[in-house]
Amino acid sequence: MNDFIPAFEWQRVMVEPWAENLSTTFWIVLMGFLITAACGLIGNYLILRRMALVGDAISHSVLPGLAIAFLLSHSLNTVPMFIGALGAGIVTTVMIELIHKKTRVKQDSAIGITFSTLFAIGVILISFGQTDAVDLDTECVLYGEIAFVPLDLVKTELGPGMLSVVEKIPGLNSELFLDGNMLTIAPPSVIRMAVVTGVTLLLILVFYKELLVTSFDSGLSSSLGINATVVHYALMGMLSVIIVSAFEAVGAILVIAMLILPGATSSLLAYRLPTMFGITVVHALLSAVGGIHLATWLNCSPAGAMVVAGSALFALAWIFSPSQGLLLRWFGRELDKLDEEEIERLVKGT
Amino acid sequence: MVALLAFVPESAWAAKIGDVAEETSLGQQAARFFSFRDPSVRYAVIGSVLLGISCGLLGCFIVVRKMALVGDTLSHAVLPGVALGFLFSGVSVSGLFDWSFDVDNITKNPALIFAGAVIAGVAGTLLVTTLKQTTKIKEDSALGLTLASFFAVGICLLTMIQDLPTGNKSGIDKFMFGQAAAIGKGDIQLMLGVTMLIVAVVFVFYKELLVTSFDAGFARSIALPSEWVHHGLMLLVAFAVVIALQAVGVVLVSAMLITPAAAAYLLTDRMHRMLFLAVGFGVASGVIGAFISFLKPNIPTGPCMVLGASAVFAVAFFGGPRHGVLTRWWRHVSRSKRVQRENTLKAVYQVLENRAAQPEDSVSLKELAERRRETLDEVSGQAQALKQHRLVTLHEEGNKILFTPGGWQLACTIVRNHRLWELYLTNAANIAADHVHDDAEKIEHILGDDVVRELERMLDDTTRDPHGRAIPGFADIHKPFAPSASGPSGYGRSS
Numbered sequence: 001m002n003d004f005i006p007a008f009e010w011q012r013v014m015v016e017p018w019a020e021n022l023s024t025t026f027w028i029v030l031m032g033f034l035i036t037a038a039c040g041l042i043g044n045y046l047i048l049r050r051m052a053l054v055g056d057a058i059s060h061s062v063l064p065g066l067a068i069a070f071l072l073s074h075s076l077n078t079v080p081m082f083i084g085a086l087g088a089g090i091v092t093t094v095m096i097e098l099i100h101k102k103t104r105v106k107q108d109s110a111i112g113i114t115f116s117t118l119f120a121i122g123v124i125l126i127s128f129g130q131t132d133a134v135d136l137d138t139e140c141v142l143y144g145e146i147a148f149v150p151l152d153l154v155k156t157e158l159g160p161g162m163l164s165v166v167e168k169i170p171g172l173n174s175e176l177f178l179d180g181n182m183l184t185i186a187p188p189s190v191i192r193m194a195v196v197t198g199v200t201l202l203l204i205l206v207f208y209k210e211l212l213v214t215s216f217d218s219g220l221s222s223s224l225g226i227n228a229t230v231v232h233y234a235l236m237g238m239l240s241v242i243i244v245s246a247f248e249a250v251g252a253i254l255v256i257a258m259l260i261l262p263g264a265t266s267s268l269l270a271y272r273l274p275t276m277f278g279i280t281v282v283h284a285l286l287s288a289v290g291g292i293h294l295a296t297w298l299n300c301s302p303a304g305a306m307v308v309a310g311s312a313l314f315a316l317a318w319i320f321s322p323s324q325g326l327l328l329r330w331f332g333r334e335l336d337k338l339d340e341e342e343i344e345r346l347v348k349g350t
Numbered sequence: 351m352v353a354l355l356a357f358v359p360e361s362a363w364a365a366k367i368g369d370v371a372e373e374t375s376l377g378q379q380a381a382r383f384f385s386f387r388d389p390s391v392r393y394a395v396i397g398s399v400l401l402g403i404s405c406g407l408l409g410c411f412i413v414v415r416k417m418a419l420v421g422d423t424l425s426h427a428v429l430p431g432v433a434l435g436f437l438f439s440g441v442s443v444s445g446l447f448d449w450s451f452d453v454d455n456i457t458k459n460p461a462l463i464f465a466g467a468v469i470a471g472v473a474g475t476l477l478v479t480t481l482k483q484t485t486k487i488k489e490d491s492a493l494g495l496t497l498a499s500f501f502a503v504g505i506c507l508l509t510m511i512q513d514l515p516t517g518n519k520s521g522i523d524k525f526m527f528g529q530a531a532a533i534g535k536g537d538i539q540l541m542l543g544v545t546m547l548i549v550a551v552v553f554v555f556y557k558e559l560l561v562t563s564f565d566a567g568f569a570r571s572i573a574l575p576s577e578w579v580h581h582g583l584m585l586l587v588a589f590a591v592v593i594a595l596q597a598v599g600v601v602l603v604s605a606m607l608i609t610p611a612a613a614a615y616l617l618t619d620r621m622h623r624m625l626f627l628a629v630g631f632g633v634a635s636g637v638i639g640a641f642i643s644f645l646k647p648n649i650p651t652g653p654c655m656v657l658g659a660s661a662v663f664a665v666a667f668f669g670g671p672r673h674g675v676l677t678r679w680w681r682h683v684s685r686s687k688r689v690q691r692e693n694t695l696k697a698v699y700q701v702l703e704n705r706a707a708q709p710e711d712s713v714s715l716k717e718l719a720e721r722r723r724e725t726l727d728e729v730s731g732q733a734q735a736l737k738q739h740r741l742v743t744l745h746e747e748g749n750k751i752l753f754t755p756g757g758w759q760l761a762c763t764i765v766r767n768h769r770l771w772e773l774y775l776t777n778a779a780n781i782a783a784d785h786v787h788d789d790a791e792k793i794e795h796i797l798g799d800d801v802v803r804e805l806e807r808m809l810d811d812t813t814r815d816p817h818g819r820a821i822p823g824f825a826d827i828h829k830p831f832a833p834s835a836s837g838p839s840g841y842g843r844s845s
């Protein structure tokens with residue numbers, strides 16, 4: 001299998017990405033981290049609300065919105081893309097509701113029919129438009145193009161005054177940002193993702209109480225005067241925006257993993273929502289870094305490798321979780337016995 | 351058509367993708383496609399029919415068991431299996447631990463891909479079950495997690511395969527969105543075998559599948575092994591998904607399971623009819639999808655088939671005879687119009703009754719409006735509706751209303767229904783006389799003949815209602831009309 005799986009060389013896999021290809025690695029890891037963090041944060045709520053598969057549906061069905069926006073505006077600019085994705089997200093939610101409320105088709109089938117129809121429309125639109133479309137193709141839909149993120153860096157020229165100021169700021173004076181008198185800002189897609197992640201975090205902080213109450217106790221939320229429908233649709237809108245900004249980098253299907261994996265991992269390890277958010281962010285960082293090394297080693301898609309790394313982290317959490325881990329299950333009998341002994345000791349002690 | 355096939359030497363028609371596209375007009379393209387002259391077209395059509403049959407059959411059970419998203423997860427989870435099955439064709443085993451891998455030996459071997467994909471699909475469903483059993487993760491998260499993780503492994507393997515120094519990887523990228531034109535003879539043989547197996551198993555175990563799908567409690571009580579039926583069904587679904595992969599692709603194959611079956615579910619209440627309908631829809635959308643994808647190169651087959659199935663579903667959703675949204679809306683509208691008409695007729699009857707007039711006498715619009723407590727315009731519209739249904743005739747520029755014999759009979763029947771029901775509620779159900787009107791107001795429109803006869807039998811005296819008004823009897827309903835005193839004669843004949 002040596003032709004297929006390259007040998008693991010420490011130098012090539014672990015050191016070179018950071019030593020020699022720093023600018024490429026840094027932007028890919030940052031992009032991966034931002035996407036996984038934003039998806040993971042909102043994914044926590046999806047999991048709590050048992051809406052993980054609505055995320056699945058929306059991630060498939062933003063495609064026709066994107067394709068239409070792209071075919072109309074002939075560009076992948078932020079505004080038309082966001083409008084297209086929001087429209088597609090709303091259409092998805094409405095279609096699912098319509099099918100399962102108006103007929104006897106159950107919600108699961110309604111979800112399946114809706115997203116497959118919209119996704120098929122998207123793929124056909126892209127296939128027909130492929131002659132003049134350069135950036136949006138079926139490859140991008142499936143694999144994501146996170147590897148191309150560092151290719152279009154935005155740079156500005158600094159005047160001598162600014163240059164001396166910038167050079168004094170620690171971190172900015174490295175070769176990553178400063179090339180002669182050219183200051184590298186960031187690839188536009190990373191900037192957009194950073195804004196989206198920041199807004200997501202901000203909204204979660206500001207509306208923490210509303211999201212918490214509507215997720216756990218719908219009765220309490222209506223008695224507090226919180227409109228659960230508005231919260232639901234706002235969450236769906238935010239989800240569409242996050243998915244569309246992640247779309248180009250990781251594709252339609254891998255984004256589902258980014259939505260669910262961090263939240264599922266944290267739900268195995270913690271019971272308090274703030275702790276879960278913390279674990280989500282750590283999971284995002286580890287899977288982005290792990291993914292880039294895995295991709296370097298195996299020479300495969302970085303987006304796919306990040307998800308594989310995230311799945312591996314989930315598997316670790318599943319095995320070692322202190323409350324519901326597999327180890328605990330396998331050796332649970334001994335632990336029970338220990339507990340009994342300890343209780344006995346405590347009882348005798350008092 | 352068979353004769354044509356016999357005369358044309360097969361070699362004269364090269365079996366290449368896009369041959370059909372060479373024809374100029376759509377009609378010629380359709381003729382070329384459905385003449386089955388090109389072997390690739392023949393294989394594509396046979397493949398679409400087979401996948402329509404197997405997906406349609408199993409999709410019905412998936413839909414009624416509410417497992418649509420399990421099917422979706424399973425279909426995404428087969429991807430790493432497809433990639434590994436593809437790679438495994440390059441492995442030559444010469445001893446237990448003496449395996450050698452040679453890139454140049456890699457071919458697209460349908461049997462190996464089938465085995466790999468089934469194993470991956472089954473592993474995916476087992477992972478979902480284990481996650482649900484051992485952790486507090488709910489089913490939806492477990493499904494999404496498995497789907498995306500397996501898919502990511504598959505994506506990694508596929509990108510690694512694309513870097514391999516071999517020329518034989520062309521088939522593998524068609525597994526994403528499907529390409530019916532890439533179906534070969536080996537694929538068809540495999541598809542045929544698996545479809546026959548699926549049909550046979552569904553036929554033999556139809557009762558078991560039916561019982562476990564609809565009544566879990568009863569299945570337990572007759573000691574059916576529901577767990578094993580479930581696992582067997584999942585295995586069959588994995589088979590169906592995998593043989594459909596080449597034509598529909600990993601991403602959308604679940605739609606071929608769900609959509610035709612859901613459309614059939616809207617059209618019938620019997621499982622065996624649903625199975626036949628779903629198979630028909632699956633086959634139709636499969637063949638149409640294959641045809642469209644042959645029209646232009648680079649159009650993947652899967653999305654075309656899925657859109658065909660979605661179109662069928664849309665027709666069933668809007669126009670289905672019992673559950674269709676438009677049909678139900680239309681039924682609702684016509685029923686409320688009928689109720690409106692009957693209420694107006696009843697009001698005309700009551701006006702005549704209050705005047706102690708004969709059925710041949712006329713009622714003015716103004717009287718009717720006072721009785722209905724509505725404006726003249728509204729009442730005039732209602733009178734027009736009655737006229738259209740030949741229940742009344744209108745005279746003196748629509749200001750006078752006269753019953754036709756049919757209208758009089760209907761009015762008497764409605765009033766009789768109403769008053770009989772009031773009588774029944776007060777006498778038999780002991781409800782106070784001033785509480786029975788609203789209920790009777792609703793039921794008068796839907797009481798059938800048999801219920802009315804039953805009421806007549808139960809009630810001793812059916813001449814007076816609880817409020818002391820006369821209940822119109824058969825003599826009133828079939829009363830011969832005399833020439834009218836207050837209006838023109840010739841009712842029923844004037845338009």
